[in-house]
Amino acid sequence: MMDKDSQRRFDVLVIGAGPAGIAAAVRAAESGVRVGIVDDNATCGGQVWRGADDEHGPDAATWGTRLRKADVTQLFGMTVFHQPETGVLLGEGTDDLCELRYTSLVLATGARERFLPFPGWTLPNVMGAGGLQAMVKSGLPVRGKRVVVAGTGPLLLAVAAYLRKQGAEIPVICEQVSWSRLARFSVALLGHPGKIGQGLRLKKDLAGILFVPNSWPMAAHGGQVLESVTISRSGKTEVVACDYLACGFHLLPNVELQSLLGCQIGGGYVQVDDFQQTSVKGVFCAGEPTGIGGVELALVEGQIAGLAAVGATKAAQKLFGERRRARRFARLLDRAFRLRPELRSLPSAETIVCRCEDVPYSRLQEHRSWRAAKLQTRCGMGPCQGRICGPATQFLFQWNPDSVRPPVFPAHVESLATVVRNIGVSQ
Numbered sequence: 017m018m019d020k021d022s023q024r025r026f027d028v029l030v031i032g033a034g035p036a037g038i039a040a041a042v043r044a045a046e047s048g049v050r051v052g053i054v055d056d057n058a059t060c061g062g063q064v065w066r067g068a069d070d071e072h073g074p075d076a077a078t079w080g081t082r083l084r085k086a087d088v089t090q091l092f093g094m095t096v097f098h099q100p101e102t103g104v105l106l107g108e109g110t111d112d113l114c115e116l117r118y119t120s121l122v123l124a125t126g127a128r129e130r131f132l133p134f135p136g137w138t139l140p141n142v143m144g145a146g147g148l149q150a151m152v153k154s155g156l157p158v159r160g161k162r163v164v165v166a167g168t169g170p171l172l173l174a175v176a177a178y179l180r181k182q183g184a185e186i187p188v189i190c191e192q193v194s195w196s197r198l199a200r201f202s203v204a205l206l207g208h209p210g211k212i213g214q215g216l217r218l219k220k221d222l223a224g225i226l227f228v229p230n231s232w233p234m235a236a237h238g239g240q241v242l243e244s245v246t247i248s249r250s251g252k253t254e255v256v257a258c259d260y261l262a263c264g265f266h267l268l269p270n271v272e273l274q275s276l277l278g279c280q281i282g283g284g285y286v287q288v289d290d291f292q293q294t295s296v297k298g299v300f301c302a303g304e305p306t307g308i309g310g311v312e313l314a315l316v317e318g319q320i321a322g323l324a325a326v327g328a329t330k331a332a333q334k335l336f337g338e339r340r341r342a343r344r345f346a347r348l349l350d351r352a353f354r355l356r357p358e359l360r361s362l363p364s365a366e367t368i369v370c371r372c373e374d375v376p377y378s379r380l381q382e383h384r385s386w387r388a389a390k391l392q393t394r395c396g397m398g399p400c401q402g403r404i405c406g407p408a409t410q411f412l413f414q415w416n417p418d419s420v421r422p423p424v425f426p427a428h429v430e431s432l433a434t435v436v437r438n439i440g441v442s443q
Protein backbone atom coordinates (compact mmCIF):
# COMPACT_ATOMS: atom_id res chain seq x y z
CA MET A 17 0.00 0.00 0.00
CA MET A 18 1.05 3.60 -0.51
CA ASP A 19 1.92 5.23 2.84
CA LYS A 20 -0.25 8.00 4.29
CA ASP A 21 2.25 10.75 3.40
CA SER A 22 1.85 9.87 -0.26
CA GLN A 23 -1.90 10.35 -0.21
CA ARG A 24 -3.46 13.78 -0.55
CA ARG A 25 -7.09 14.80 -0.65
CA PHE A 26 -8.44 18.04 -2.15
CA ASP A 27 -11.83 19.61 -2.73
CA VAL A 28 -10.41 21.14 -5.90
CA LEU A 29 -7.32 19.78 -7.57
CA VAL A 30 -5.72 21.75 -10.42
CA ILE A 31 -3.31 20.11 -12.87
CA GLY A 32 -1.03 22.64 -14.58
CA ALA A 33 0.36 25.82 -13.02
CA GLY A 34 0.43 28.09 -16.06
CA PRO A 35 -1.80 31.19 -16.14
CA ALA A 36 -5.00 29.11 -16.44
CA GLY A 37 -4.14 26.78 -13.55
CA ILE A 38 -2.93 29.60 -11.26
CA ALA A 39 -6.14 31.59 -11.89
CA ALA A 40 -8.29 28.50 -11.25
CA ALA A 41 -6.49 27.61 -8.01
CA VAL A 42 -6.59 31.18 -6.65
CA ARG A 43 -10.30 31.72 -7.40
CA ALA A 44 -11.26 28.31 -5.95
CA ALA A 45 -9.16 28.88 -2.80
CA GLU A 46 -10.90 32.21 -2.16
CA SER A 47 -14.01 30.25 -1.17
CA GLY A 48 -12.09 28.53 1.63
CA VAL A 49 -12.00 24.96 0.27
CA ARG A 50 -8.91 22.72 0.19
CA VAL A 51 -7.11 23.37 -3.10
CA GLY A 52 -4.02 21.71 -4.56
CA ILE A 53 -2.07 22.63 -7.68
CA VAL A 54 0.34 20.27 -9.44
CA ASP A 55 2.87 20.96 -12.19
CA ASP A 56 5.69 18.95 -13.69
CA ASN A 57 7.99 22.00 -13.68
CA ALA A 58 9.96 22.96 -10.59
CA THR A 59 8.14 26.31 -10.31
CA CYS A 60 4.81 27.74 -11.38
CA GLY A 61 4.25 29.95 -14.45
CA GLY A 62 3.75 27.44 -17.25
CA GLN A 63 5.20 28.22 -20.65
CA VAL A 64 4.80 31.97 -20.77
CA TRP A 65 5.62 32.97 -17.18
CA ARG A 66 8.47 30.49 -16.77
CA GLY A 67 11.00 31.58 -14.14
CA ALA A 68 10.83 34.77 -12.10
CA ASP A 69 7.37 36.35 -12.32
CA ASP A 70 8.66 39.94 -11.98
CA GLU A 71 10.22 39.58 -15.47
CA HIS A 72 6.90 38.94 -17.17
CA GLY A 73 4.87 42.08 -16.61
CA PRO A 74 2.09 43.09 -14.22
CA ASP A 75 -0.29 40.12 -14.78
CA ALA A 76 2.39 37.58 -13.91
CA ALA A 77 3.42 39.54 -10.81
CA THR A 78 -0.19 39.98 -9.63
CA TRP A 79 -1.18 36.33 -10.09
CA GLY A 80 2.12 35.11 -8.63
CA THR A 81 1.47 37.16 -5.49
CA ARG A 82 -2.17 36.01 -5.28
CA LEU A 83 -1.07 32.37 -5.51
CA ARG A 84 1.59 32.82 -2.81
CA LYS A 85 -1.00 34.45 -0.50
CA ALA A 86 -3.77 31.91 -1.20
CA ASP A 87 -4.09 28.76 0.88
CA VAL A 88 -3.14 26.41 -1.96
CA THR A 89 -0.99 23.30 -1.59
CA GLN A 90 1.67 23.52 -4.29
CA LEU A 91 3.08 20.28 -5.65
CA PHE A 92 5.69 21.20 -8.24
CA GLY A 93 8.10 18.86 -9.99
CA MET A 94 5.31 16.28 -10.15
CA THR A 95 3.88 14.72 -13.33
CA VAL A 96 0.34 13.33 -13.32
CA PHE A 97 0.38 10.17 -15.43
CA HIS A 98 -2.58 7.97 -14.55
CA GLN A 99 -6.14 7.83 -13.20
CA PRO A 100 -6.46 4.44 -11.49
CA GLU A 101 -10.08 5.11 -10.47
CA THR A 102 -12.59 7.96 -10.67
CA GLY A 103 -11.59 10.79 -8.32
CA VAL A 104 -7.98 9.62 -7.98
CA LEU A 105 -4.92 10.65 -9.98
CA LEU A 106 -1.36 9.48 -9.63
CA GLY A 107 1.54 11.93 -9.73
CA GLU A 108 5.22 11.09 -9.86
CA GLY A 109 7.86 13.38 -8.35
CA THR A 110 11.63 12.98 -8.66
CA ASP A 111 11.63 10.09 -6.22
CA ASP A 112 8.13 9.65 -4.94
CA LEU A 113 4.68 8.59 -6.06
CA CYS A 114 1.65 10.50 -4.85
CA GLU A 115 -2.03 9.56 -4.84
CA LEU A 116 -4.13 12.68 -5.40
CA ARG A 117 -7.82 12.44 -4.44
CA TYR A 118 -10.25 15.13 -5.53
CA THR A 119 -13.88 16.12 -5.51
CA SER A 120 -13.53 18.54 -8.44
CA LEU A 121 -10.71 18.65 -10.93
CA VAL A 122 -9.46 21.48 -13.15
CA LEU A 123 -7.24 20.37 -16.03
CA ALA A 124 -5.09 23.27 -17.24
CA THR A 125 -2.42 21.31 -19.06
CA GLY A 126 -1.49 23.93 -21.69
CA ALA A 127 -0.08 23.35 -25.14
CA ARG A 128 3.10 22.29 -26.86
CA GLU A 129 4.76 23.21 -30.14
CA ARG A 130 3.93 21.40 -33.37
CA PHE A 131 6.97 20.07 -35.23
CA LEU A 132 7.05 19.03 -38.86
CA PRO A 133 9.79 16.79 -40.22
CA PHE A 134 12.15 18.00 -42.97
CA PRO A 135 15.61 16.76 -43.97
CA GLY A 136 18.08 17.52 -41.18
CA TRP A 137 15.49 18.47 -38.53
CA THR A 138 17.06 15.97 -36.10
CA LEU A 139 20.51 17.64 -36.24
CA PRO A 140 21.81 19.08 -32.95
CA ASN A 141 20.90 22.79 -32.59
CA VAL A 142 17.67 22.47 -34.58
CA MET A 143 15.17 23.19 -31.81
CA GLY A 144 11.61 24.15 -31.15
CA ALA A 145 11.26 27.94 -31.05
CA GLY A 146 9.70 27.89 -27.57
CA GLY A 147 12.08 25.07 -26.61
CA LEU A 148 15.15 27.17 -27.42
CA GLN A 149 13.62 30.10 -25.54
CA ALA A 150 13.11 27.87 -22.49
CA MET A 151 16.73 26.66 -22.67
CA VAL A 152 18.02 30.23 -22.88
CA LYS A 153 15.84 31.14 -19.87
CA SER A 154 17.53 28.22 -18.07
CA GLY A 155 21.01 29.54 -18.85
CA LEU A 156 22.00 28.51 -22.42
CA PRO A 157 24.09 31.43 -23.75
CA VAL A 158 23.13 32.71 -27.24
CA ARG A 159 25.07 35.98 -27.27
CA GLY A 160 26.67 36.36 -30.71
CA LYS A 161 24.95 33.24 -32.10
CA ARG A 162 23.06 33.37 -35.41
CA VAL A 163 19.56 31.99 -34.95
CA VAL A 164 17.15 31.45 -37.87
CA VAL A 165 13.57 31.52 -36.56
CA ALA A 166 11.06 29.65 -38.72
CA GLY A 167 7.66 28.00 -38.83
CA THR A 168 4.40 29.73 -38.09
CA GLY A 169 2.46 31.67 -35.47
CA PRO A 170 2.97 34.64 -33.16
CA LEU A 171 5.25 32.62 -30.87
CA LEU A 172 8.02 33.03 -33.51
CA LEU A 173 7.98 36.80 -33.00
CA ALA A 174 7.99 36.57 -29.19
CA VAL A 175 10.91 34.11 -29.33
CA ALA A 176 12.89 36.20 -31.84
CA ALA A 177 12.43 39.31 -29.69
CA TYR A 178 13.54 37.42 -26.58
CA LEU A 179 16.60 35.87 -28.25
CA ARG A 180 17.65 39.23 -29.65
CA LYS A 181 17.46 40.73 -26.14
CA GLN A 182 19.77 37.94 -25.00
CA GLY A 183 22.35 38.99 -27.62
CA ALA A 184 21.52 36.58 -30.48
CA GLU A 185 21.65 37.73 -34.11
CA ILE A 186 18.48 36.84 -36.03
CA PRO A 187 19.26 36.82 -39.78
CA VAL A 188 15.66 36.02 -40.78
CA ILE A 189 12.23 35.05 -39.46
CA CYS A 190 10.48 32.70 -41.93
CA GLU A 191 6.66 32.61 -41.63
CA GLN A 192 4.86 30.06 -43.82
CA VAL A 193 1.66 32.15 -44.01
CA SER A 194 1.17 34.34 -47.11
CA TRP A 195 1.30 38.16 -47.08
CA SER A 196 -2.40 38.37 -47.93
CA ARG A 197 -3.43 36.16 -45.02
CA LEU A 198 -1.18 38.12 -42.66
CA ALA A 199 -2.72 41.34 -43.92
CA ARG A 200 -6.23 40.01 -43.18
CA PHE A 201 -5.05 38.93 -39.72
CA SER A 202 -3.64 42.42 -39.04
CA VAL A 203 -6.91 44.07 -40.08
CA ALA A 204 -8.89 41.70 -37.84
CA LEU A 205 -6.59 42.63 -34.92
CA LEU A 206 -8.16 46.09 -34.97
CA GLY A 207 -11.02 44.47 -33.05
CA HIS A 208 -8.57 43.54 -30.26
CA PRO A 209 -6.95 46.80 -29.05
CA GLY A 210 -4.82 45.03 -26.42
CA LYS A 211 -3.20 42.91 -29.12
CA ILE A 212 -2.37 45.98 -31.22
CA GLY A 213 -0.32 47.33 -28.31
CA GLN A 214 1.52 44.00 -28.00
CA GLY A 215 2.08 43.94 -31.77
CA LEU A 216 3.56 47.45 -31.77
CA ARG A 217 5.93 46.56 -28.92
CA LEU A 218 7.09 43.49 -30.85
CA LYS A 219 7.54 45.55 -34.01
CA LYS A 220 9.87 47.87 -32.08
CA ASP A 221 11.77 44.95 -30.52
CA LEU A 222 12.22 43.32 -33.93
CA ALA A 223 13.13 46.47 -35.89
CA GLY A 224 15.72 45.72 -38.56
CA ILE A 225 15.17 41.93 -38.55
CA LEU A 226 14.16 40.45 -41.91
CA PHE A 227 10.62 39.01 -41.64
CA VAL A 228 9.63 36.88 -44.64
CA PRO A 229 6.10 35.51 -45.18
CA ASN A 230 5.55 32.67 -47.72
CA SER A 231 8.74 31.14 -46.35
CA TRP A 232 9.68 27.94 -44.54
CA PRO A 233 12.70 25.71 -43.77
CA MET A 234 13.33 23.03 -46.40
CA ALA A 235 16.48 21.37 -45.03
CA ALA A 236 18.98 21.78 -42.22
CA HIS A 237 22.64 21.03 -42.98
CA GLY A 238 25.73 20.29 -40.94
CA GLY A 239 28.22 17.57 -39.98
CA GLN A 240 28.00 16.96 -36.24
CA VAL A 241 25.89 20.04 -35.64
CA LEU A 242 23.74 22.53 -37.56
CA GLU A 243 25.69 24.85 -39.88
CA SER A 244 23.08 26.24 -42.29
CA VAL A 245 19.44 26.05 -43.36
CA THR A 246 17.90 26.02 -46.81
CA ILE A 247 14.75 28.09 -46.78
CA SER A 248 12.04 28.44 -49.37
CA ARG A 249 11.30 32.11 -49.91
CA SER A 250 8.38 32.95 -52.20
CA GLY A 251 9.21 29.99 -54.45
CA LYS A 252 13.02 30.47 -54.49
CA THR A 253 15.52 28.66 -52.28
CA GLU A 254 18.24 30.30 -50.25
CA VAL A 255 20.91 28.93 -47.89
CA VAL A 256 21.37 30.82 -44.62
CA ALA A 257 24.37 30.12 -42.35
CA CYS A 258 23.38 29.81 -38.68
CA ASP A 259 24.22 28.29 -35.29
CA TYR A 260 20.63 27.48 -34.29
CA LEU A 261 17.33 26.95 -36.06
CA ALA A 262 14.39 27.79 -33.77
CA CYS A 263 11.47 26.16 -35.52
CA GLY A 264 7.85 25.51 -34.54
CA PHE A 265 4.56 25.33 -36.44
CA HIS A 266 2.16 26.99 -33.97
CA LEU A 267 0.81 25.17 -30.90
CA LEU A 268 -1.11 21.99 -30.17
CA PRO A 269 -3.30 21.51 -27.09
CA ASN A 270 -2.21 18.93 -24.50
CA VAL A 271 -5.35 16.80 -24.28
CA GLU A 272 -3.95 13.37 -23.34
CA LEU A 273 -4.96 13.48 -19.66
CA GLN A 274 -8.43 14.76 -20.59
CA SER A 275 -8.80 11.90 -23.11
CA LEU A 276 -7.71 9.38 -20.49
CA LEU A 277 -10.44 10.67 -18.16
CA GLY A 278 -13.03 10.27 -20.93
CA CYS A 279 -13.59 13.98 -21.65
CA GLN A 280 -15.05 14.64 -25.09
CA ILE A 281 -12.56 16.02 -27.60
CA GLY A 282 -13.71 17.77 -30.82
CA GLY A 283 -11.50 19.21 -33.56
CA GLY A 284 -8.48 18.48 -31.36
CA TYR A 285 -9.76 20.56 -28.41
CA VAL A 286 -11.45 19.61 -25.14
CA GLN A 287 -15.18 20.39 -25.32
CA VAL A 288 -16.50 22.42 -22.38
CA ASP A 289 -19.80 24.03 -21.37
CA ASP A 290 -20.26 27.68 -20.33
CA PHE A 291 -18.68 26.95 -16.93
CA GLN A 292 -15.64 25.20 -18.47
CA GLN A 293 -17.00 21.82 -17.36
CA THR A 294 -16.04 18.95 -19.65
CA SER A 295 -18.37 16.10 -20.64
CA VAL A 296 -17.26 14.41 -17.37
CA LYS A 297 -19.14 15.84 -14.39
CA GLY A 298 -16.87 17.62 -11.90
CA VAL A 299 -13.95 17.75 -14.35
CA PHE A 300 -13.25 21.25 -15.68
CA CYS A 301 -10.76 22.34 -18.31
CA ALA A 302 -9.21 25.77 -18.93
CA GLY A 303 -6.53 27.42 -21.05
CA GLU A 304 -4.88 26.08 -24.19
CA PRO A 305 -6.51 22.59 -24.20
CA THR A 306 -9.85 24.24 -25.06
CA GLY A 307 -8.39 26.61 -27.70
CA ILE A 308 -5.06 28.32 -28.44
CA GLY A 309 -5.78 31.91 -27.45
CA GLY A 310 -2.89 33.27 -25.38
CA VAL A 311 -2.56 34.40 -21.78
CA GLU A 312 -5.75 36.51 -21.58
CA LEU A 313 -7.99 33.60 -22.60
CA ALA A 314 -6.12 31.22 -20.28
CA LEU A 315 -6.58 33.57 -17.31
CA VAL A 316 -10.28 34.19 -17.81
CA GLU A 317 -11.07 30.52 -18.48
CA GLY A 318 -9.03 29.51 -15.44
CA GLN A 319 -10.99 31.90 -13.24
CA ILE A 320 -14.33 30.65 -14.55
CA ALA A 321 -13.28 27.02 -14.01
CA GLY A 322 -12.01 27.69 -10.46
CA LEU A 323 -15.17 29.57 -9.50
CA ALA A 324 -17.49 27.00 -11.09
CA ALA A 325 -15.62 24.14 -9.38
CA VAL A 326 -16.67 25.60 -5.99
CA GLY A 327 -20.22 26.43 -7.14
CA ALA A 328 -19.64 30.21 -7.44
CA THR A 329 -21.55 30.33 -10.72
CA LYS A 330 -22.77 33.95 -10.39
CA ALA A 331 -19.20 35.24 -10.07
CA ALA A 332 -18.18 32.99 -12.97
CA GLN A 333 -20.95 34.36 -15.18
CA LYS A 334 -19.59 37.90 -14.77
CA LEU A 335 -16.50 36.79 -16.74
CA PHE A 336 -18.37 35.37 -19.73
CA GLY A 337 -18.13 38.63 -21.78
CA GLU A 338 -14.38 38.85 -21.31
CA ARG A 339 -14.03 35.20 -22.35
CA ARG A 340 -16.18 35.76 -25.48
CA ARG A 341 -13.78 38.49 -26.66
CA ALA A 342 -10.70 36.40 -25.93
CA ARG A 343 -12.18 33.40 -27.77
CA ARG A 344 -12.70 35.52 -30.87
CA PHE A 345 -8.94 36.08 -30.90
CA ALA A 346 -8.33 32.31 -30.57
CA ARG A 347 -10.50 31.66 -33.65
CA LEU A 348 -8.60 34.35 -35.51
CA LEU A 349 -5.27 32.68 -34.71
CA ASP A 350 -6.60 29.29 -35.77
CA ARG A 351 -7.69 30.59 -39.19
CA ALA A 352 -4.65 32.77 -39.82
CA PHE A 353 -1.94 30.22 -39.05
CA ARG A 354 -3.31 27.11 -40.82
CA LEU A 355 -0.56 25.04 -42.38
CA ARG A 356 -0.16 25.25 -46.15
CA PRO A 357 -0.34 21.91 -48.03
CA GLU A 358 3.16 22.33 -49.55
CA LEU A 359 4.60 21.53 -46.11
CA ARG A 360 3.42 17.92 -46.60
CA SER A 361 6.13 17.41 -49.20
CA LEU A 362 9.01 18.56 -46.96
CA PRO A 363 10.23 15.12 -45.81
CA SER A 364 12.37 13.01 -48.13
CA ALA A 365 12.19 9.19 -48.04
CA GLU A 366 15.03 9.04 -45.47
CA THR A 367 13.75 11.83 -43.19
CA ILE A 368 13.16 10.50 -39.69
CA VAL A 369 9.56 11.18 -38.66
CA CYS A 370 9.48 9.34 -35.30
CA ARG A 371 12.71 10.35 -33.67
CA CYS A 372 12.23 8.20 -30.56
CA GLU A 373 12.08 4.99 -32.64
CA ASP A 374 14.05 6.19 -35.71
CA VAL A 375 11.24 5.60 -38.19
CA PRO A 376 11.82 7.20 -41.62
CA TYR A 377 9.12 8.71 -43.81
CA SER A 378 9.42 5.91 -46.44
CA ARG A 379 8.44 3.22 -43.89
CA LEU A 380 5.33 5.16 -42.90
CA GLN A 381 4.22 5.67 -46.51
CA GLU A 382 3.50 1.92 -46.69
CA HIS A 383 0.70 2.23 -44.11
CA ARG A 384 -2.86 3.49 -44.17
CA SER A 385 -3.47 4.35 -40.51
CA TRP A 386 -1.70 5.50 -37.36
CA ARG A 387 -2.50 2.18 -35.71
CA ALA A 388 -1.06 0.10 -38.57
CA ALA A 389 2.05 2.28 -38.66
CA LYS A 390 2.46 1.93 -34.88
CA LEU A 391 2.12 -1.83 -34.96
CA GLN A 392 4.45 -2.34 -37.91
CA THR A 393 7.11 0.32 -37.29
CA ARG A 394 6.84 1.26 -33.57
CA CYS A 395 6.18 4.87 -34.67
CA GLY A 396 4.82 6.75 -31.63
CA MET A 397 5.80 4.04 -29.15
CA GLY A 398 8.92 5.71 -27.72
CA PRO A 399 9.29 7.97 -24.68
CA CYS A 400 7.30 10.86 -26.19
CA GLN A 401 4.35 8.50 -26.71
CA GLY A 402 3.54 10.02 -30.10
CA ARG A 403 3.35 13.60 -28.82
CA ILE A 404 5.67 14.77 -31.61
CA CYS A 405 5.24 12.29 -34.46
CA GLY A 406 1.47 11.80 -33.86
CA PRO A 407 0.50 15.36 -34.88
CA ALA A 408 3.13 15.28 -37.66
CA THR A 409 1.63 12.14 -39.21
CA GLN A 410 -1.85 13.56 -38.71
CA PHE A 411 -0.81 16.47 -40.95
CA LEU A 412 1.30 14.43 -43.40
CA PHE A 413 -1.07 11.47 -43.89
CA GLN A 414 -4.36 12.66 -42.29
CA TRP A 415 -4.16 9.77 -39.79
CA ASN A 416 -6.34 9.93 -36.70
CA PRO A 417 -4.67 9.26 -33.34
CA ASP A 418 -5.53 6.18 -31.25
CA SER A 419 -7.31 6.38 -27.91
CA VAL A 420 -5.00 7.32 -25.05
CA ARG A 421 -3.77 4.69 -22.58
CA PRO A 422 -1.96 5.10 -19.28
CA PRO A 423 0.68 6.13 -18.45
CA VAL A 424 0.12 9.43 -20.31
CA PHE A 425 3.69 10.44 -19.47
CA PRO A 426 6.68 8.11 -19.09
CA ALA A 427 6.83 6.92 -15.46
CA HIS A 428 9.45 5.01 -13.46
CA VAL A 429 9.08 1.25 -13.44
CA GLU A 430 8.75 1.41 -9.61
CA SER A 431 5.73 3.75 -9.96
CA LEU A 432 4.07 1.47 -12.49
CA ALA A 433 4.83 -1.56 -10.30
CA THR A 434 3.21 0.19 -7.30
CA VAL A 435 0.16 0.95 -9.42
CA VAL A 436 -0.13 -2.68 -10.48
CA ARG A 437 0.30 -3.89 -6.87
CA ASN A 438 -2.23 -1.42 -5.44
CA ILE A 439 -4.95 -1.03 -7.96
CA GLY A 440 -4.08 -2.57 -11.31
CA VAL A 441 -2.74 -0.40 -14.10
CA SER A 442 -5.17 -1.37 -16.82
CA GLN A 443 -8.58 -0.92 -15.30
Ligand SMILES: Cc1cc2nc3c(=O)[nH]c(=O)nc-3n(C[C@H](O)[C@H](O)[C@H](O)COP(=O)(O)OP(=O)(O)OC[C@H]3O[C@@H](n4cnc5c(N)ncnc54)[C@H](O)[C@@H]3O)c2cc1C
Binds near residue numbers: 054096129147175314
Ligand atom coordinates in the same frame (compact mmCIF):
# COMPACT_ATOMS: atom_id res chain seq x y z
C1 LIG B 1 7.00 26.15 -25.68
C2 LIG B 1 6.05 27.33 -25.56
C3 LIG B 1 6.55 28.62 -25.36
C4 LIG B 1 5.68 29.71 -25.27
N1 LIG B 1 6.21 30.96 -25.11
C5 LIG B 1 5.37 32.02 -25.08
C6 LIG B 1 5.88 33.36 -25.00
O1 LIG B 1 7.07 33.58 -24.96
N2 LIG B 1 4.99 34.38 -24.98
C7 LIG B 1 3.64 34.18 -25.06
O2 LIG B 1 2.86 35.13 -25.05
N3 LIG B 1 3.13 32.92 -25.13
C8 LIG B 1 3.95 31.87 -25.16
N4 LIG B 1 3.43 30.60 -25.29
C9 LIG B 1 1.96 30.45 -25.31
C10 LIG B 1 1.51 30.33 -23.84
O3 LIG B 1 1.80 29.01 -23.42
C11 LIG B 1 0.05 30.54 -23.60
O4 LIG B 1 -0.31 31.78 -24.08
C12 LIG B 1 -0.32 30.47 -22.10
O5 LIG B 1 0.79 30.24 -21.29
C13 LIG B 1 -1.28 29.36 -21.87
O6 LIG B 1 -1.46 29.17 -20.49
P1 LIG B 1 -1.97 27.78 -19.93
O7 LIG B 1 -2.11 27.95 -18.47
O8 LIG B 1 -3.16 27.35 -20.72
O9 LIG B 1 -0.84 26.73 -20.29
P2 LIG B 1 0.70 26.60 -19.88
O10 LIG B 1 1.29 27.90 -19.59
O11 LIG B 1 1.31 25.78 -20.96
O12 LIG B 1 0.67 25.73 -18.53
C14 LIG B 1 0.34 24.36 -18.49
C15 LIG B 1 1.21 23.69 -17.44
O13 LIG B 1 0.72 22.37 -17.19
C16 LIG B 1 1.83 21.50 -17.03
N5 LIG B 1 1.37 20.13 -17.26
C17 LIG B 1 0.79 19.63 -18.39
N6 LIG B 1 0.47 18.33 -18.23
C18 LIG B 1 0.84 18.00 -16.96
C19 LIG B 1 0.77 16.79 -16.20
N7 LIG B 1 0.22 15.68 -16.71
N8 LIG B 1 1.27 16.78 -14.95
C20 LIG B 1 1.80 17.91 -14.41
N9 LIG B 1 1.88 19.09 -15.08
C21 LIG B 1 1.41 19.13 -16.34
C22 LIG B 1 2.81 22.03 -18.07
O14 LIG B 1 4.14 21.62 -17.86
C23 LIG B 1 2.65 23.54 -17.90
O15 LIG B 1 3.52 24.05 -16.92
C24 LIG B 1 4.27 29.50 -25.37
C25 LIG B 1 3.78 28.20 -25.56
C26 LIG B 1 4.64 27.12 -25.66
C27 LIG B 1 4.09 25.73 -25.88
